[in-house]
Amino acid sequence: MALVAGVDSSTQSTKVVVVDADTGTVLREGRADHPDRTEVHPDEWWRAYREATAGGLLDGVSAIGVGGQQHGMVTLDENREVVRPALLWNDTRSADAAADLIRDLGGPDSWADAVGLVPVASFTVTKLRWLATHEPDLAARVATVVLPHDWLTYRLTGSLVTDRGDASGTGYYSAAQNAYRTDLLELAFGRAPELPRVLGPSEPAGTTSDGVLVSAGTGDNMAAALGLGLGVGDAAVSIGTSGTVFGVADSIRADGTGAVAGFADATGRFLPLVCTLNAARVLTATAAMLGVSLSEMDALALSAAPGADGLTMVPYLDGERTPNLPDATGSLLGMRRDNMTPANVARAAVEGMLSGLGAGIEALRAVGTDVKQVRLIGGGAQSKAVQAIAPEVLGVPVTIPAPAEYVALGAARQAAWALTGEPPTWS
Ligand SMILES: Nc1ncnc2c1ncn2[C@@H]1O[C@H](COP(=O)(O)OP(=O)(O)O)[C@@H](O)[C@H]1O
Numbered sequence: 028m029a030l031v032a033g034v035d036s037s038t039q040s041t042k043v044v045v046v047d048a049d050t051g052t053v054l055r056e057g058r059a060d061h062p063d064r065t066e067v068h069p070d071e072w073w074r075a076y077r078e079a080t081a082g083g084l085l086d087g088v089s090a091i092g093v094g095g096q097q098h099g100m101v102t103l104d105e106n107r108e109v110v111r112p113a114l115l116w117n118d119t120r121s122a123d124a125a126a127d128l129i130r131d132l133g134g135p136d137s138w139a140d141a142v143g144l145v146p147v148a149s150f151t152v153t154k155l156r157w158l159a160t161h162e163p164d165l166a167a168r169v170a171t172v173v174l175p176h177d178w179l180t181y182r183l184t185g186s187l188v189t190d191r192g193d194a195s196g197t198g199y200y201s202a203a204q205n206a207y208r209t210d211l212l213e214l215a216f217g218r219a220p221e222l223p224r225v226l227g228p229s230e231p232a233g234t235t236s237d238g239v240l241v242s243a244g245t246g247d248n249m250a251a252a253l254g255l256g257l258g259v260g261d262a263a264v265s266i267g268t269s270g271t272v273f274g275v276a277d278s279i280r281a282d283g284t285g286a287v288a289g290f291a292d293a294t295g296r297f298l299p300l301v302c303t304l305n306a307a308r309v310l311t312a313t314a315a316m317l318g319v320s321l322s323e324m325d326a327l328a329l330s331a332a333p334g335a336d337g338l339t340m341v342p343y344l345d346g347e348r349t350p351n352l353p354d355a356t357g358s359l360l361g362m363r364r365d366n367m368t369p370a371n372v373a374r375a376a377v378e379g380m381l382s383g384l385g386a387g388i389e390a391l392r393a394v395g396t397d398v399k400q401v402r403l404i405g406g407g408a409q410s411k412a413v414q415a416i417a418p419e420v421l422g423v424p425v426t427i428p429a430p431a432e433y434v435a436l437g438a439a440r441q442a443a444w445a446l447t448g449e450p451p452t453w454s
C-alpha cells in the first residue's frame with residue numbers, strides 16, 4: 028500500500044493528513060498553530076510544518092502536496108532569503124494601493140478582462156504596490172515573489188514552482204490565457220521580479236532530500252475543491268478564517284463588480300469564488316463576548332427565533348473584502364430592551380455571518396454559475412447552529428460532508444495524482 032500526504036498551511040494552522048493512495052482512507056493526522064497576525068514570517072509556516080509532521084508522521088510516505096492560504100506576498104532576495112514577513116490575504120493595508128491600481132489600468136473591467144479579478148487589498152499585486160510605495164529599500168532587494176504554498180514547496184524541493192490555481196489569485200496571471208501578465212507586475216511594482224514556473228495539475232515539483240515526490244501544490248480553496256471531488260456545476264461554502272463560496276466551471280467567470288474572483292482550479296478548469304473576511308472568527312468572537320463556549324453559543328443561537336427578534340449583526344469585525352469595505356467595523360442593529368438577550372446576539376452572529384455567504388451565492392449566480400446546493404466545510408461548519416441555520420439563510424440545500432481536513436485531503440489527492448499519473452478515484 029503506497030502512502031501519500033497532504034498539507035493544509037492555512038491562516039490559523041498547518042494540518043497534515045497521511046492517506047492510503049489507493050482508497051484515500053486517512054491513516055494519520057498532525058497539526059500545529061500559526062501566529063494570529065496578518066503579517067507572518069514564512070519561517071513560522073516551516074516551524075508549524077515540522078511540528079505537525081514530527082514523531083514520524085510522514086514515515087513511509089511516497090508523495091506529498093501542499094495546499095496553502097492564497098495571495099500572501101512572500102518576497103525573496105537574490106540568495107532566496109526572505110526579505111520581510113509575508114503580508115497575508117487578510118491584511119488590509121494595501122486597500123489604497125488596490126484603488127490606485129484600478130485607476131491606473133483604466134477601471135475595474137480592465138482588470139476583470141486581463142486577469143479575471145478586480146484588485147482588492149487581499150491580492151498579491153496590491154501588496155507589491157504597497158511595498159514599492161511604503162518600503163522602497165526593501166522593495167529594491169526583492170528578486171523573486173512567491174505565494175505561501177510555493178515557498179513551502181521550495182523549502183521541500185529547492186524548486187521555484189507554482190500551479191495555475193494559486194497563480195490565478197496573484198493579479199498578475201491570466202487563467203484564461205495560462206500566462207503571467209508581467210506588464211501588470213511592472214505596473215504595480217515598477218519592475219518584474221522572478222516568478223515561479225507554473226506546473227500542470229499532475230506535474231511534480233521535485234523530491235525532498237528523503238526522496239519523497241512533491242506535487243505542484245495549490246491554493247487552499249483549490250485544494251478543498253479537489254478534496255471534495257467537486258465537478259463542473261458543484262459548489263461549496265467554506266467557513267474557516269475566511270468565508271468562501273466557490274463552484275467549478277469549465278470557462279472563466281470574470282466579474283467587473285469585483286465580487287467574484289475568476290480563479291483557476293487545480294485540475295485545468297476554473298474556480299469562481301467569493302471570499303469574505305469574517306467567518307468562523309465571528310462565532311468565536313461572539314462566544315468570547317458572551318462568555319460562553321462554542322457549544323453553549325450553538326445552544327443559545329438555536330434557542331432564539333429566526334431573525335433574532337429583530338436583532339441584526341453586520342459582522343465586519345476585521346473590515347470586509349466582499350463587499351469591499353476594508354475599514355468597516357461591525358454593527359449590532361435593531362436593539363430593543365426586550366430583544367437584547369444572549370440568545371438573540373448569538374443567533375444574529377450566525378445569521379449575519381451566513382448572510383455574507385448568501386450574498387456570495389447570489390454573486391456567483393450573477394456571473395452564470397448556477398448554485399443549486401452547497402457542501403459546507405471548514406472549522407465553522409462544525410457548529411450545530413451553523414449547520415441548522417445555513418439552509419434558511421443561504422436559500423439552498425446544504426450537505427455537511429463527514430468532518431475532515433478537505434484542503435489537506437485535496438493536497439494528498441494531488442500528490443497521489445503526481446505519483447501514479449492518474450487522478451485518484453477516491454470516493
Ligand atoms: N464547533 C465550532 N463552532 C464554531 N467555530 C469553530 C468550531 N470548530 C472550529 N471552529 C473555528 O474554525 C476556525 C478554524 O477553521 P479552519 O477551516 O481550520 O480555518 P483555517 O483553514 O482558515 O485556518 C477557528 O476559528 C475555529 O475556532
Ligand SMILES: O=C(CO)[C@@H](O)[C@H](O)COP(=O)(O)O
Pocket residue numbers: 037038039095096097098116149196246247248267268269270271300302
Ligand atoms: O483569500 C482567500 C481566498 O481568495 C482565503 O480563502 C485564503 O485562501 C485563506 O483561507 P483560509 O485560511 O480561511 O482557509
